[in-house]
Amino acid sequence: MTKTGAEATDQKQGQDGTPRGSGKPVIEIDHVTKRFTDYVAVSDADFSIASGEFFSMLGPSGCGKTTTLRMIAGFETPTEGAIRLEGEDVSRVPPHKRNVNTVFQHYALFPHMSVWDNVAYGPRSLKHDKGEVKRRVDEMLDVVRLTDFAQRKPSQLSGGQQQRVALARALVNYPSALLLDEPLGALDLKLRHVMQFELKRIQREVGITFVYVTHDQEEALTMSDRIAVMNTGNVEQIGTPTEIYDRPSTVFVAGFIGQANLWHGTQTGRANRDFVEVEVLGSKLQARPGDTTIESGGQATLMVRPERVRVSIDAPTSGIVSVPATVTDLTFQGPVLRLQLAAADGSAILAHVGAEQELPMLRPGDQVHVGWLPEASLVLPAADIPTTEDLEEMLDDTP
Incomplete structure (x- = not known):
């Protein structure tokens, strides 16, 4: 099989959410909307x-992520727009x-079939000859590292091994794309982490497009070449993991991906x-502008990731924006000290705070200075800031 995964990894994203580079579009979502009576599940999704x-x-x-996947698979039909697979409209x-x-x-x-026969089901159903079936099945079992388990039944396998059998069975007919809907959800945390790297390894080896649906930010950041962040039926942003994390385009994306300090303020010029x-936290601070133009005097939201915040007893040197703050709580979390403070x-x-900052022992009530480099901050359009409880509720509701 042609291995194009490395090519896709090197691609850059255009402003319209389409990848730039040598990889041709396999799936095109062309201004797709899906309604269920009066409920809009997906609104004008447009990317490739x-x-x-x-x-x-x-x-x-x-x-809207699962609904979009189901439309690509053919289990749902778009209300408006088109879905193209390798250039052909397959909407219906x-x-x-x-x-x-x-x-x-x-x-x-x-359950009654061996691993080998489970994987062979697809090419046999397509009437391939015995030699071709054997070649494909043996190749896929080698890719998923289950050659030695070929004669076992599914009940004799671990959860991770069963998943790899399912992957081999889905890949053995060389589809244009493999669609994965929360495939790690049934695994325990440690096995999920192992399988994240296994999935990415398998995808790179076979070179087939993977479209992966998840509510787990770590999974998406770990495995993806690009991520579409969705909220209430809308695609909020498409980009590489680095772009999504370091330069989110909206307050929702900033708050949903990882942890972020988000403060309401005014862009003064x-x-x-x-x-x-930006006037925020009781001070006027320099900050990196986002992609959205905000007029002078306009409302804005300032974002700083917590790992970019520096804490010191004395006021920091020039080049760092800083504000005085009071320690309100602290938690030791191994490699980092998690500090909660009030401006x-x-x-x-x-x-x-990592060990490299070499802070003295701090206690609630201590007065400190917090700061960051201006380029570590980002100004976003003003919006309601999701609370921790909001985000937890979103994730708890996810099936």
Whole structure:
């Protein structure tokens, strides 16, 4: 099989969410909307997925990610727009006539068949000769590292091994794309972490496009070439994991991906060529402008990741923006000290302090200075800031 995964990894994303590079689009979502009576599950989704790309759709319950996957698979039909597979409009083509396969959280392996026969089911159903069936099955069992388990029944395998059988069975007919709907959800935490790397390894080896649905930010960041972050039926942002994490385009994306300090403020003007000035936390601070233009005097939200926050007893040196703060709580978490602080205006600040900062022993009530480099901050359009409880509720509701 042609291995195009490395090509897709090197691609850059265009402003319209399409990948730039040598990988041709395999899946095109062309202004797709899906309604269920009066409920809009997906609203004007418009992006493409390249050959050999590991593409994740990430978001909380009800965001539209699974509905989008089901439309690609053919289990749902778009209300508006078109879905193209390798350039052909398949919007109303039934699932069994689309060259895609789907792996669900529950693997649905045939319990009475061996691993080898489970994987052989697809090429046998397509009437391939015995030699071709054997070549394909042996190749896939080698890819998923289950050659030595070929004669075992599914009940004799661990959860991770069963999942790899399901992957081999889905890949053995060389689909244009493999669709994965929360496939790690039934595994325990440690095995989930192992399988994240296994999935990415398998995808790179076979070179087939993977479209992965998850509500787990760590999974998406670990495995994906690009991520589409979705919320209430809308695609909020598409980008590489680095772009999504370091330069989110909205307050929702900033709050949903990892942890972030998000503070309401006012953009007061331009500080210099590289930075704008934002009035926030009771101070006027320089910050990196986001992609959305905000007029002088306009409301804005300032984002700083907690690991970029520096804490010191004395005021920091020049080049770092800083504000005085009071320690309100602290938790030791192995490699980092998690500090909760309050600025002079009462705003909460979260800092993840590594050993390299060499802080003295701190206690609640201690007065400190918190700061960060201006380029470590980002100004976003003003929006409601999701609370920790909001995000937990979104994830708890996710099936």
